[in-house]
Amino acid sequence: DAGVIQSPRHEVTEMGQEVTLRCKPISGHNSLFWYRQTMMRGLELLIYFNNNVPIDDSGMPEDRFSAKMPNASFSTLKIQPSEPRDSAVYFCASSYLLRQNTEAFFGQGTRLTVV
Amino acid sequence: SQQGEEDPQALSIQEGENATMNCSYKTSINNLQWYRQNSGRGLVHLILIRSNEREKHSGRLRVTLDTSKKSSSLLITASRAADTASYFCATDNTGNQFYFGTGTSLTVIP
Numbered sequence: 607d608a609g610v611i612q613s614p615r616h617e618v619t620e621m622g623q624e625v626t627l628r629c630k631p632i633s634g635h636n637s638l639f640w641y642r643q644t645m646m647r648g649l650e651l652l653i654y655f656n657n658n659v660p661i662d663d664s665g666m667p668e669d670r671f672s673a674k675m676p677n678a679s680f681s682t683l684k685i686q687p688s689e690p691r692d693s694a695v696y697f698c699a700s701s702y703l704l705r706q707n708t709e710a711f712f713g714q715g716t717r718l719t720v721v
Numbered sequence: 722s723q724q725g726e727e728d729p730q731a732l733s734i735q736e737g738e739n740a741t742m743n744c745s746y747k748t749s750i751n752n753l754q755w756y757r758q759n760s761g762r763g764l765v766h767l768i769l770i771r772s773n774e775r776e777k778h779s780g781r782l783r784v785t786l787d788t789s790k791k792s793s794s795l796l797i798t799a800s801r802a803a804d805t806a807s808y809f810c811a812t813d814n815t816g817n818q819f820y821f822g823t824g825t826s827l828t829v830i831p
Contacts, residue, residue: 648822649824651820701819707751711766712763712764
């Protein structure tokens with residue numbers, strides 16, 4: 607398996623624009639996580655899906671952020687409208703629930719810069 | 722916040738020395754995991770210790786867990802320059818959600 611695949615790797619956008627980040631989890635995994643990493647706040651869990659259903663989105667910072675998982679092999683994180691303070695590295699991770707004590711597998715991240 | 726906290730924030734050692742990082746957390750856990758992140762890359766899983774375990778080894782890594790103190794330590798023995806990275810602890814609560822600490826930046830000087 608190629609691992610968790612995120613796209614794009616880098617995104618530069620202007621304030622007010624819509625940004626869509628994409629993630630393909632590892633085949634067979636049924637849990638998917640979106641994280642945001644900044645120097646100030648470290649790694650923050652934004653939202654967690656299990657079997658394509660959002661289980662906990664309490665980490666989503668504002669209504670400008672939304673995430674979907676239309677099927678087991680694809681998820682998106684959308685920011686609309688984007689703001690400079692959204693600049694960060696966004697990571698997607700997947701794991702296999704049903705078996706406790708499993709690890710999370712991370713993608714390479716999307717570095718978002720909002721100017 | 723459910724995030725853990727690593728200590729120290731930054732650590733610089735000579736190649737061949739041992740590196741010890743600590744992690745404290747706040748809630749009950751199923752397990753605690755350590756991850757490594759090289760600059761500009763995603764996190765890579767290193768080792769997992771279950772809540773009923775006290776110590777675990779994997780190669781040059783040794784992890785301890787004290788659930789009464791809600792703390793864990795990661796020891797890297799005989800460090801190498803290639804060990805230079807940031808190290809994070811992550812707690813897995815019953816909901817199978819992984820909450821990460823703020824990380825320890827390790828620099829191993831050749």
